[in-house]
Amino acid sequence: MGQKVYLSNYEIEDALNLYFSKLKMDKEKEIIDTENSAGKITSMPIYSKISSPFYNSSAMDGIAVDSEKTLGANEKNHIILVENEDYIVVDTGDPIPKEYDAVIMVEDLIEVDDKSVKIYKSVAPYQNIRPLGEDIVEKSLIVPSNHKIRPVDISAMIAGAVNEVEVYKKPVVGIIPTGTELVEPGSNLKIGDIIDFNSRTFKAQVYEYGGIGKRYEIVKDDYEKIKDSVKKAAEECDIVLINAGSSAGREDYTAKVIEELGKVYIHGVAIKPGKPVILGEVYNKPVIGIPGYPVSAYVIMENFVRPIIENFIGEKPYKHKSIKAILSKRVMSSLKYFEFVRIKLGKVGDKIVATPLSRGAGATMSLVKADGILEVPQNIEGIEKQSEVEIKLLKDEEEINNTIVCIGSHDPIIDVIADLMQVKGGAYYLSSAHVGSMGGIMALKNNETHIAPIHLLDMETGKYNVSYIKKYIGNRPMALIKCVKRIQGIIVPKGNPNNIKSIKDIRDKKLKFVNRQRGAGTRLLFDYNLKKLNISPKEIQGYEREEYTHLQVAAAISNGDCDCGLGIYSAATMMGLDFIPICNEEYDIAIFKEFLNMESIKEFINIIKSDKFKEKLDELGGYDYSESGDIIYI
Template sequence: MQRAYIENNDIKIFEEYLAKVKRLGFEEIDVADSLGRITYEAVFAVKCDPMFNASAMDGIVVVAEKTHGANDQTPLTLKKGRDFEYINTGYEIPSKYNSVIMIEYVQKIDEDTIQIVTPSHPWQHIRVKGESIAEGEMVLPSMHKIRPQDISALLASGNGKIKVYKRPKIGIIPTGNEMVSDVKDLVNGKLMESNSHMFAALSKELGAIPTRYKIVNDDKTELKALLKKAVKENDIVIINAGSSAGTKDYSREVIESLGEVFAHGFAIKPGKPTILATIDGKQVFGIPGYPVSANVAFNLFVKPVLLKLGANKDTYKPQFVKARLTKNIVSSFKNIDYVRVSLGFVNDTLVATPISGGASRIMSLVECDGLITVPRTLEGFLANDMVDVELFKSLEEIKSRVVVIGSHDLIVNILGDNMPLVSSHVGSLGGIMTLLKNECHLAPIHLLDEETGVYNIPFIKKYFKGQKMALIKGVGRTQGLMLKKGNPKNIKSVKDLARDNVTFANRQRGAGTRLLFDYQLKNNNIKTDEIKGYEKEFTTHLAVGVAVENDIADVGMGVRSVAMNMGLDFIKIANEEYSFLTYADNLNDERIKKFIDTLKDEKVKEKILSLGDYTIDGIGDVEIIDC
């Protein structure tokens, strides 16, 4: 069924596509190699287990009827060969005997003589033939995923070989002139091709056999030749990238030249330009190139097909929890929106914070704790709404973490490597607003009051009137101008930023660095519209440094430690304190106690100092502020 480009299909039509998928046939393999495979048919016992009457204990074999009357007062004396024989666990019971007495209850008199004080009964401590598995008994049903214990039962029942469904072979074709397959080839203008590795890993988790092909340039002839080869060699094929509307997006055109496109475009975000097709009866997918879109499309469309091909059952049972949303989520009736969130428990309430960044930000997949699905019937959710979140991490792990939202600094990464911590970078004022709403435990801040020139305290007293607050001392650091190595624009001070040939990388509104920069502009009588690039905002010091390093900007405001680590020049503007704000009552929270202890840890201090340009005098000290 050929469709017009680009559609907005309801995801429900995928069921029609999936219904046409046929399971693969079987192969016979060694039982010892069958872990995780799916049984093609029911498996029956070829042999009994055990195949004979076997001793279940180390001891002696006797005739039970001849042991009656034995007790502590009148021990029964037995002679080896006449009345008993020694036997070990698993050994066959001689036909003349019908009971086993454990060695612990046998008193040895000499090499051939023993005494017992407890009588036995028939078949005591004996595994009778077929007790565990009887010949002809079903050991495993069909369509069963083989577990370690199943392998043991299969072998015990005399099965050395087993018929299992074939594992689906999936071919993965990455595309794009700008892509490279080796990190050594990463230079300006080139991107690392990593999606194929993600697809391969996801496929292996589902029991499939992935083949990653070489990167195909944006060339129709080259793509068509490789696609024909991949279809021949695999049961299912993915073309990654080239499914959208770019001038060099050839996936649909090439697929249609070899087969049939079932659908192109779905009412989902991210992942809209996904292609479903068939070539020679095999399923072929065009998957968007952005990592988040690729991940979503794979799980929605490719995963169910792989599971069905291999007769595999999806054992993943999503766990949903209710959480309070910290920000508005704006959606559209056009799409189902899949929104990645970080989670934290604050005052015994689970809060969900949407993770910023679009479909290209692969770290959002790494950072996310859960997923909110916004149906097409809604235009989003409002802050403070209670929403359903699909969990990707355990509630125990989430409960153990301290939630840190506010200003960015490299030391937060160090702290997060040494204790359970989740962070979000929204700027100092953003952190204060989040703390006011009880949506975080700690707000990192470094706010300069323009009127007094004092850091942090004026803002704390302004926003937390009537509250008792605690300011946990962090680090001293240097703010200044980060410049490309060699300072090619010969920038000497903030005044030079007003020149027409200078482009600035700014921080977001509410960031302490942004307030400091505005304070510097005011002191130098420079208007914001005189600064080229003032409107372009970056959310971290690292992002500003990258912008300068890659000629997106000539200069940006940031901390010296980032400049040093990135090899940038630096002009000092001010010294400041980067500290952590919380409610005084939170000092009793075990997570906050752990946070303070981590700040004071000698190894953590060493790591902080190794970044350069930090001072740690009084780090972890607490100042109580009555507002």
């Protein structure tokens, strides 16, 4: 089953230092028009070629005079000056001829006739004159070497007659997607295909870092074909990225190809994710093998490819802004690796709370949803809950401060609300994680979240939500924002091919079920129904298969992967599936009373009361919004 290759385990710093010491990269320079140079980095100091202004000019609208001729003028003793003899009219910026040495402002003139004026005060030499070189002096430094050119620098350079400027050239970065399973976006997908999105993302990242990405065609897992593509890219580009095949599996050819064409310096770095990175060189060009898993790829792009590009263009190393936050959950970590943990941040009360993104967050979506990265050093087994940690920010601090954190039960309407908060370019954001109703209650208790959507039936009273809050959240004053009533039921394929009529049928017909995760209100509802029917979970095929959202359940049924699952009406209709109603339930928003005063929460309530929201609910179907936005104090 293939040969096992052991990867090295360099520390990240050591790996970068070793790699940079081996690379023979030469920064390339180019001369470009100054007017197109914004964002480029100077490769030499820029000195002004002329003075600006390069002549004495008027600083005012008025008349240019010889100051000596104005001596003695005062309120009692007006002096008459004659045009073209004693003065000429000048506007701001007009040059001052040699015979004049001062300007009198138009406001200080009394018109006598077309050709003469009276003045009632004298001017000092050089008064109201902008002297030559006032702005920029010939031969003076405008910007130093290694300076990133801004629009204002362009002003000064062109004013100083520097019309061309030598800058570091952007590197062309070749991107080679490899993998027999890869297909282009837009292809007709068949089972086993993977859409090649990494290479597109790399191209956008390369641009962000200051390079120019050049995508090559997808190469199948074929040693010779990969070799040909790497050769071509190394000839045509300044830096080459190969994705993926960087691991040590059966069809991981990247390292061997680089080794044959050039040199592999490092294969394996003690980081997680991202360990199987390859740092090599072909034809004196850096060639980097990047793992295929999107989060690993992201870590390698940020921590290896970015510094290489920055070095190439003379850019200072990028530093993420960071923020101190309180960790809401213990983070486990391996002693062997430096770990990068995706974090959700929220300003809950007066503290920034950092919550590691759960497994349920997916891969690419976890990067979309992450607000920051927690770096856990090697040789640390984990970081305790409630520790203060430093989080590298992936979003604006202001956005984080204005984000409502929403952790709890899932409903597609949460997405609708998140969008409605933004649709007018609003100042507030909604960021949600789906961990089920009980998870939401725990997140509230832990101060991880502002709001928790829940739908928890009290079996004794037949009422929803209130008793759970009372039971689990102690004495702190709480409120419930009424949201929607919705219908739960069995989601089945279109046409209900197994003719399911009740939960009992799932067991009796030995159907493949898909369940929700522990703590989800919908799972509790299923368990409650099983108990009532005296059915053991073991009798349900697929009871162990856990999904995190109604849509995930519906997708598993829609794809023919399962026969049925419990979920809400809107999830079934969104996926074009059929639905057997079981019960109505109340899906509400639990919140600490004090948070009701937050501007963002007021906006949230406005939205769920709005016609726009109700329109969207009607489109989805299966919702009753008659109480939306009402508040119950607990």
